[in-house]
Amino acid sequence: MKATEARLTAALDRPPADIRLYLLHGPDEAVAQAYVARLAKGMGDGAERVDLDGPGLRGDPARLADEAAALSLFGGARYVRVTGAGEEALEAVAALLSAERAGNPAIVLAPTVKATGKLVKAAIDSDRALAFACYPPGARDAATIVADLARGAGLRLSPAAVQRIVRGSDGDRAVMMREVEKLALYLDAAPDRPVDADDAALEAIGADIAEGEIGDVVLAVTAGQVAPLIEGLRRMNGPDASPIPILRALGRRLVMLAEMRAAVDAGEGAEQVMKRHRVFWREEAATGAALRRWTLPALAAAQQAARRVEREVIAAGPAGRVVADTFLLRLARSAR
Template sequence: MKANARDIRAAMERPSPDLRLFLLHGPDGSAAAELATRLAQAMGPEAERIDLDGATLKGDPARLADEAASMSLFGGARHIRVSPAGEESLEAFAALLAADHAGNPVVALAPTVKSTAKIVKLAIDSPRAMAFACYEPTAADLERLAATMARDAGLRPQPGVTQRLAAGCGGDRAVLASEIDKLALFLDAAPDRPHDLDEAALDAIGADLGEAEMGAVIDAVIGGRSAALGLELTRLGEAGTSPIPWLRQLARRLMTLAEMKADIDAGATQDSVFKRHRIFFREEAATAQALRRWNAAMLAAALQRVRHAERAVMASGNAGPVLADHALAELTRGVERRG
C-alpha cells in the first residue's frame, strides 16, 4: 500500500505483524534513515538487526524470506534492513510477500529508485507492504516536523526555536532528530515530564550550521581550492558538525550548474540562463567561472560521488564524516588540477 508521512511514521513506531516490508524510496536518504531508526527503536534496544543489500539479494533471492521467518539466536526481537535496495531486489521482495510466514519486519532503503519502479509497484499493490516516497522537505515542512518531533520528545518549543532547528539541520531529518534528542537529554525532558525549549538551550548545545558555513565548503569544492576546503572541513569537524547538510547543499549546487550548462550548450545566452536561475549579481562572476571550468561529464560524475558519500555516511558501521571528507578532497583536487 502507498503510505503518507503520518501513516509510515505510525507504522514504524508500532510495527504490525501484518506488515512485512517497508519500502522507503526517493532521493531524501536522510528521511529514510530517520524512519528506519524509528523502526529499530520500536523493536527495542536488545533487538537483533540483520543487514543485507540489493546485490546479496540478487544472488540469493530466497534469503530475505528465510531471514524474515527465522528466530533470533537468543530468542528476542529481530528486524532486517536492506540498504541500498533497487530493482535487483524485486524477486526477493516478491518471495517475502508471498511467503507463508514472516515474523520479522523488513525495511528497505532505495534512494535511487523512482516511483515508477517495479519494486515500488509491488509494495503498493501488496497489503503486506508499505511504500513511502522520501523527498526533500521545504522549509515549512521542516519547521512543522521540528515542532512535532520536539513535542514527541517532551519539549515545548518557544517562538523562533523551530525555525532555528529547521535552518540548522540543513534539510537533513537525521540531523534534526539527533539535535532534538540531545536537547531533550540536556533539559531532562520526556513525554511524561515536558520542558520548555528556548533559544538559550540552542545557544548552549545546539548545532547551528548556517548558510555561510555550508557555503564556504561548497565554494571551495566548486572553485577547486583544496587548501580552503581543508581549513573548512577541519573547522566543521572540530565543531562536531554532520557532513550531511553540506553534502546535500553541494548536490543542489551541482544540479543547478548542470542545468545551466545544458542550457548554454543548447544555445542559450549566459545572461538569459542567469536570469532564469535567479543568480544573485554578486555571484555571477563565480558562477560564470564555474561554468567555464566544469563540463557536463564532470558535473554528472561529481554529483554521483557526492550522493555516494551521503549514502556511505548514513550507512551503519562506517568511518562517518571521514568518508565525506575524503570524497570531497579528491573531487576538489581533480578540479584544481584542471586549472
C-alpha cells in the same frame, strides 16, 4: 499500508507483532538509514541484524521469508535489513507477506523504485506492511516536518528554532530528526510533558548547524580554495555533524555553475551572467573564480561524483564524514 511519518516512527520505536515489512522507497537514502537505526533501537540492545540485498533476493526469493521466520542464534530479538532493493524483490516480498509465520520484521530500502510500481503497491495493499516514501522535502515541507517531529518529541519549537533547523539540515530529514532528538533529550521533553524550545535552546546544546558555514564550504570547494575549505570543515567537525547537507548544497551549486558556464561559453560576459543569476556580492569573487576554473564536462562529472559520494557516505556510517571530507578536498584541489 501507506504510512504517515508519525505512524512509521511509532511502529519503529515499538515494533508491533502484526507488521512484517517496512518498505522505505524513494531517493533519500540518508533518512531511510536513519529509520533503520530507529528500528534497531526499537528492537532493543543486542538485537541481531541479518543483511540481504535486492540482487540476492532475485536468485533466492524464498530467503526473505525464511530469515524472517528463523530464530536468532543468540535467542534474542532479530530483524532483517534489505538494501538496494528494486522491483526484482517483489517475489520475495510477496512470499514474506503471505507466509504463515514471520517472527522477525524486515525493513527494505528501495531507493530507485517508483511510487506507482508493483513493489510499493504490494506493500500498500497489505495490512502486514508499512510503506513510506523518502524524498528530500522542499523548504515549506521541511518546516512542517520539523514542527511535526518536534511535536512528536514533546517540543514546542519557536518559529526561529524551526527555521534554524531547516536551514542547517538543508533538506536532510535525518539531520532534522537528530537535532530534534538531541533537543528533546537536553530539555527532558516527552509527548506527555511538552516543553517550550527556542533558538537559545539550540545554542545551549551546541547544535552543529551554524548558518552560512555550509555555503562557505561549498564556495571554497568550487573556487579551488583549499585553505578556507579546511578551516570551514574544521569548524563544522562536531561529533554529530552530517556531511549530507554539504554534499546536497554542493550539488545545487554545481548545477547553477553549469548553467552559468554554458551562458559564458555562448558568449555572455561573466559579470553579466552573475548579475542575471543574482549572485550575492560577497560571493562574486569565488563564483568568478569557479567560472574560470570549471568546464561544462568537468561540472557534469563533479555532479555525478557528488551523488555517488553521498551514497558512499550513507553506506559508510560513522566513517562517512571522512569519505566526504576526502572527496571535498580532492575536488577543491582539482579545481585549482
